[in-house]
Amino acid sequence: MLVRAGRHIGLTDAGASFLPYVLRVLDILREGTEAAHQAQTGQRGRVTIGILESLSGAFLGPTLAQCRAVAPSVELVVRAGRHEILMQLLRDGVVGLALIAWPCTDELDTPLHVLFTLRERVVLVAAPGHPLGRQRVVTRAELLSYAQPLLLLRWWQTLPPVIAALLQRATDVIDVPMGTAQHMVVSGTGAGFFTWMQVADAVASRELVEVAVTDLPPIVRESALVHLKRSAPLSIAAQTLTALLQERAEQLKLLVR
Numbered sequence: 254m255l256v257r258a259g260r261h262i263g264l265t266d267a268g269a270s271f272l273p274y275v276l277r278v279l280d281i282l283r284e285g286t287e288a289a290h291q292a293q294t295g296q297r298g299r300v301t302i303g304i305l306e307s308l309s310g311a312f313l314g315p316t317l318a319q320c321r322a323v324a325p326s327v328e329l330v331v332r333a334g335r336h337e338i339l340m341q342l343l344r345d346g347v348v349g350l351a352l353i354a355w356p357c358t359d360e361l362d363t364p365l366h367v368l369f370t371l372r373e374r375v376v377l378v379a380a381p382g383h384p385l386g387r388q389r390v391v392t393r394a395e396l397l398s399y400a401q402p403l404l405l406l407r408w409w410q411t412l413p414p415v416i417a418a419l420l421q422r423a424t425d426v427i428d429v430p431m432g433t434a435q436h437m438v439v440s441g442t443g444a445g446f447f448t449w450m451q452v453a454d455a456v457a458s459r460e461l462v463e464v465a466v467t468d469l470p471p472i473v474r475e476s477a478l479v480h481l482k483r484s485a486p487l488s489i490a491a492q493t494l495t496a497l498l499q500e501r502a503e504q505l506k507l508l509v510r
Contacts, residue, residue: 298327298328298488298489298490298491299327299328299330299490300327300328300329300330300349300350300488300490300491300494301330301331301332301347301348301349301350302329302330302331302332302348302349302350302351302352302494303331303332303333303334303338303339303342303343303347303348303350303351303352303353304331304332304333304339304351304352305333305334305335305336305339305352305353305354305408305476306333306334306335306430306431306432306451307408307431307447307448307450307451308352308371308448308450308451308476309331309333310450310451310454311450311451311453311454312450312501312502312505312507313331313352313498315501316494316497316498316501317329317331319497319501320493320494320497323493323497324490324493327490327493329494330348332347332348335407336353336354336357336410339351339352339353340353340357340359340363343363343479343480343481344363344481349480349484349487349491350368350478350479350480350487350491350494350495351478351479351480352371352476352477352478352479352498353476353477353479354408354409354410354474354475354476355367355370355475355476355477356475357410357477357479358410358411363481364481364482364483365477365479365480365481365482366479366480366481366482367477367478367479368477368478368479368480368495368499369477369478369495369498369499369502369508369509370475370476370477370478370508370509371475371476371477371478371502371507371508371509372473372474372475372507372509373448373449373450373473373474373475373476373507374448374449374471374472374473375408375413375446375447375448375449375472375473375474376446376447376449376452376456376463376464377396377444377445377446377447377463377464377465377466378438378444378445378447378452378455378456378461378462378463378464379438379443379444379461379462379464380438380439380440380441380460380461380462381459381460381461381462382441383399383438383441383444384399385399385400385444385464386461386462386464388464389462389463389464389465390464390465390467391464391465391466391467392466392467392468393419393466393468393469396419396444396464396466397419397422397423397424399444400423400425400443400444400445401425401443402423402425402426402427402442402443403419403420403423403425403426403427403443403444403445404426404427404429404434404437404438404443404444404445405420405426405427405428405429405445406429406430406431406434406445406446406447407428407431408431408447408448408451408474409474413472415469415470415472416446416472427443431447431451434447435447435451435452435455435461438461439455439460439461444464446472448474450505450507475509478495478498478499
């Protein structure tokens with residue numbers, strides 16, 4: 254590869270041909286070393302998270318934007334869905350973190366480590382022009398009379414007894430996904446009980462109004478950010494996202510102490 258000519262050492266033709274490949278390998282090693290350093294400091298890596306649909310918008314969206322600003326090279330993968338789907342994704346290793354309904358009956362066969370817990374109000378909402386929206390304060394009997402239909406939304410893992418009792422008495426019930434239900438209610442069709450973060454923006458913009466039911470006890474939905482106990486410790490990037498999610502929950506007064 255090298256040839257000496259007096260005091261001068263130069264490359265042979267074979268050495269000159271091989272040199273670009275050596276330089277390329279050195280560049281790759283430098284890039285690999287830098288990537289490893291960035292992963293150790295949380296500036297790089299891959300974080301996968303599953304989240305309940307109702308929390309994937311107003312709660313998660315701003316947090317992901319903040320995470321991108323803090324660590325733009327971290328790859329973020331998000332899957333949203335119902336509790337049962339998220340648990341399966343967690344078991345299969347498709348996601349490493351999951352924000353699921355809590356308490357979780359699946360924990361008996363899938364040990365989970367809880368990172369933090371949230372508590373949201375569950376609210377009845379209707380369009381401003383809907384009979385319920387115009388009244389703003391109603392009784393259970395008035396709710397059942399005016400809802401038409403009462404929308405069944407599966408934001409729980411176990412159906413709350415108070416919701417179950419209402420559904421048994423209702424004459425017109427439609428079982429729909431939360432996103433579909435929100436569009437129906439905004440358009441003036443029916444009413445439903447939503448978790449707060451699902452409808453917070455729509456209430457703030459007055460597309461929807463919160464309706465108080467005087468003879469109904471408060472309803473809440475709890476959720477928790479978890480990962481499998483058997484999984485590896487969280488990466489620095491995953492810890493960063495967890496901290497930002499917890500900070501967001503605290504700002505919104507959802508964090509359970």
